[in-house]
Amino acid sequence: MRFTSERRFDDGVLEREFTLGEIPGILWTPASSPTPASSPTPAPTPTPTPLILLGHPGGLRRMYPRLAARARRSAADGFAAVTVELPGSGDRPRLPALEQARADLHRTLKSGEPVGDEIIDALVLPLVEKAVPEWRDSLDAVLSLPGLGGPVGYSGGVISIGTRLAVVEPRISAAVLFAGSFVPRAMFEEARQVTIPLHVLLQWDDEGNDRQSSLDLFDAFGSKEKTLNANMGGHAGVPESAGDAAARFFTRHLR
């Protein structure tokens, strides 16, 4: 892990860009590890700062404003946050198969035909296969930094990546998932294996999203503790109150 730039915001949050091998990423850390409010005296050793993995649909530069806003909000709650570029997105080399699947998807959407399982599988499954080990490597790297070592949450992005991570990565102890992308049939079976607490955001009037598929996926999750928070406002219009609810979910589960 090699840090390539560093800046500090007015709120004390430190933002550091890094590369992990070929993969660019960004790490945000709060001004200081907060002392638990219930503690009458300062703790003898600082509490490790909990970490949130910030998911996104790919394209770090394009997504930067929203990612930075989410990270600084998380920092205000005492969490560090990290994100890495997805395979085939942003400054990373294109993946021909993924490009082909994207072209197939756009052509199908334009024609008004239903998006078939083959396209969804080709669009999502290879991405999950490639991205999940990279996010786990990033987790190794970030958790080896001083002061970072608390519980880990995953938030947002491609819901199939979040689902796979929730199944295979035991260090992730809670996840906020955004039900806003195509879900391959194979992921429903994986969803049954998820047991960590989940907070699932769904934009009810997201015209580009298959609402029934999202409800079926929520139903499939094996977690005993799961919340569906559905709102109006279209794909990108998650209301502030829903962001607040997601933040409180992490505060309940990562502290």
Add this chain to the structure above:
Amino acid sequence: MRFTSERRFDDGVLEREFTLGEIPGILWTPASSPTPASSPTPAPTPTPTPLILLGHPGGLRRMYPRLAARARRSAADGFAAVTVELPGSGDRPRLPALEQARADLHRTLKSGEPVGDEIIDALVLPLVEKAVPEWRDSLDAVLSLPGLGGPVGYSGGVISIGTRLAVVEPRISAAVLFAGSFVPRAMFEEARQVTIPLHVLLQWDDEGNDRQSSLDLFDAFGSKEKTLNANMGGHAGVPESAGDAAARFFTRHLR
């Protein structure tokens, strides 16, 4: 409106039982009307306390512990709360048609057959017709008391009563609805006429509830601002975090 008993809790909340004609009810008022936090100096006249109508499935005595807990929680947020007995429930005279519908329902549930529209209509529609004018009368009575006059919310209980109230009672400016009871087909059309902000609670694993009907009803509501908050825990197991989210909804909309 005639007060019949009065007691004050440790937290300063005043609980008063009353009758409105033949109808028993309970009113809870917070220790004092809070001064808005943004006000630099005390307001010249006290701000009227906002009021929440506490819905329930009928049977005030049986429901009292949960109603009192909800009311005291609301009082802590600066709200008064009032509830009245439903027609045909608790100490009020039985309604033979309603008793018949309840008997039909229990027999059908016991037989394992699906509950038909006729039973649901007989169970719910006359109750809505009778209860809604009574709740509006209660609102008249309570809002005429000194210090009470702020915005009004409706919370919980029979969702068809809440839906009708949201359509016909302009003083109600926000509602928390509990999607946990049978919904007559006629109510879906009324739901489209609802325009106030809604926060709908659904227990996802409520075995006695028709989940698809609840989702259809949520979809039908005409409100631009509506949230579905679905959780695990069975019919009566609404988690504390969902209660908190509902309380914050009222704080956002009744202040």
